[in-house]
Amino acid sequence: MNGQRVINFAAGPAKLPLSVLEQAQREMLNYNNMGVSMMELSHRSAEFSKIVHESLQDMRDLLQIPDNYKILLLPGGGTGQFSAVPMNLLRGGTADYIVTGSWSAKAVKEAEKYGKINTVYPKLDKYTKIPSQKSWNLNPEASYVYYCDNETVNGVEFPFVPETNGVPLVCDMSSNFLSRPIDISKFGLIYAGAQKNIGCAGITVIIVREDLIGHAVRECPVIFDYKVQVGNNSLYNTPPTYSIYIMGLVFKWLKEQGGAAKMGELSDTKSSMVYDIINNSNDFYSCAVEESARSRMNVVMRVGGKDGNEELEKKFLEECQKLGMVSLKGHRSVGGLRASLYNAMSVPEVNKLTDFMLDFMARYR
Numbered sequence: 509m510n511g512q513r514v515i516n517f518a519a520g521p522a523k524l525p526l527s528v529l530e531q532a533q534r535e536m537l538n539y540n541n542m543g544v545s546m547m548e549l550s551h552r553s554a555e556f557s558k559i560v561h562e563s564l565q566d567m568r569d570l571l572q573i574p575d576n577y578k579i580l581l582l583p584g585g586g587t588g589q590f591s592a593v594p595m596n597l598l599r600g601g602t603a604d605y606i607v608t609g610s611w612s613a614k615a616v617k618e619a620e621k622y623g624k625i626n627t628v629y630p631k632l633d634k635y636t637k638i639p640s641q642k643s644w645n646l647n648p649e650a651s652y653v654y655y656c657d658n659e660t661v662n663g664v665e666f667p668f669v670p671e672t673n674g675v676p677l678v679c680d681m682s683s684n685f686l687s688r689p690i691d692i693s694k695f696g697l698i699y700a701g702a703q704k705n706i707g708c709a710g711i712t713v714i715i716v717r718e719d720l721i722g723h724a725v726r727e728c729p730v731i732f733d734y735k736v737q738v739g740n741n742s743l744y745n746t747p748p749t750y751s752i753y754i755m756g757l758v759f760k761w762l763k764e765q766g767g768a769a770k771m772g773e774l775s776d777t778k779s780s781m782v783y784d785i786i787n788n789s790n791d792f793y794s795c796a797v798e799e800s801a802r803s804r805m806n807v808v809m810r811v812g813g814k815d816g817n818e819e820l821e822k823k824f825l826e827e828c829q830k831l832g833m834v835s836l837k838g839h840r841s842v843g844g845l846r847a848s849l850y851n852a853m854s855v856p857e858v859n860k861l862t863d864f865m866l867d868f869m870a871r872y873r
């Protein structure tokens with residue numbers, strides 16, 4: 509059966525660890541000898557409560573989440589949080605947004621429905637860098653400062669945590685959550701949709717400092733009100749139970765693999781393997797993102813010169829497909845190629861891609 513599986517470089521929904529899928533398969537029809545599928549279990553059952561409890565504890569262990577932070581598991585994806593964050597945190601004030609790519613730009617657009625949003629520097633004409641912190645125009649009175657740690661479409665990732673001088677920092681970590689250790693205490697709120705790095709679509713993790721809970725606007729839908737959800741252990745209504753189960757399996761897998769520190773090491777290794785080839789290819793392969801801001805998760809590149817050669821890129825994708833390497837096409841807004849190297853992607857699998865890149869370059873340069 510494994511022979512039919514390809515190497516999936518998709519940006520999300522993305523590759524899951526094989527052992528997680530196999531366990532889910534074994535348990536599909538008969539979960540824990542109960543004679544029903546996990547999908548058919550009540551969200552109020554003792555078994556499901558155990559799954560939630562263990563998942564949250566595993567996440568706390570993996571990221572050393574301090575006790576004064578609550579964890580919520582909510583529906584609506586990252587996009588749901590584009591609205592939930594301002595509805596819960598703006599408190600009638602303003603917020604500062606650091607826009608480094610298309611996801612943070614979308615977050616601004618949504619947040620503007622709820623209050624005054626300040627972007628901390630003029631709009632970039634291309635999303636290929638992170639402007640120096642010195643150039644940011646931060647408002648010390650802002651309700652929060654928002655940024656996206658890894659821009660999935662543009663391949664731009666923060667190599668540092670922004671300094672906000674006490675203003676709560678809000679971060680979209682959808683596509684690099686648990687890919688390296690982080691100091692949670694620097695953040696007011698972190699959220700991440702599961703389908704990039706920690707599971708399948710349907711569930712979003714929100715880690716929020718206690719003092720930021722309880723300030724939602726009156727119009728906030730009850731399922732997005734952090735206070736209501738904290739009070740109900742994220743079970744105000746029926747949550748996507750199966751997505752939570754899969755995420756829990758991924759957390760157990762992450763613990764076995766060596767946790768966030770190990771994922772950080774592996775992410776550096778895997779992304780360097782690809783960037784090294786790009787850097788040494790004399791622009792046969794190119795990446796427009798400044799070196800210091802290049803994503804370890806989503807490597808964007810062009811083939812056949814700095815502006816790319818669409819003919820060659822098509823050929824590249826076709827040959828990859830034949831070799832069992834799929835979903836390497838770049839986002840339509842950026843073009844070219846994108847290799848997503850999330851936690852479930854192994855070094856040997858990346859090696860297969862880099863071997864192919866060298867071979868392709870030797871034939872077409």
Ligand SMILES: *Cc1c(COP(=O)(O)O)cnc(C)c1O
Pocket residue numbers: 520584585586587588611656658659660680681682683701704
């Ligand atoms: C995918 C993604 C989103 C949107 O997630 P949805 O679950 O589709 O709403 C938001 N932010 C980032 C960084 C993403 O990668």
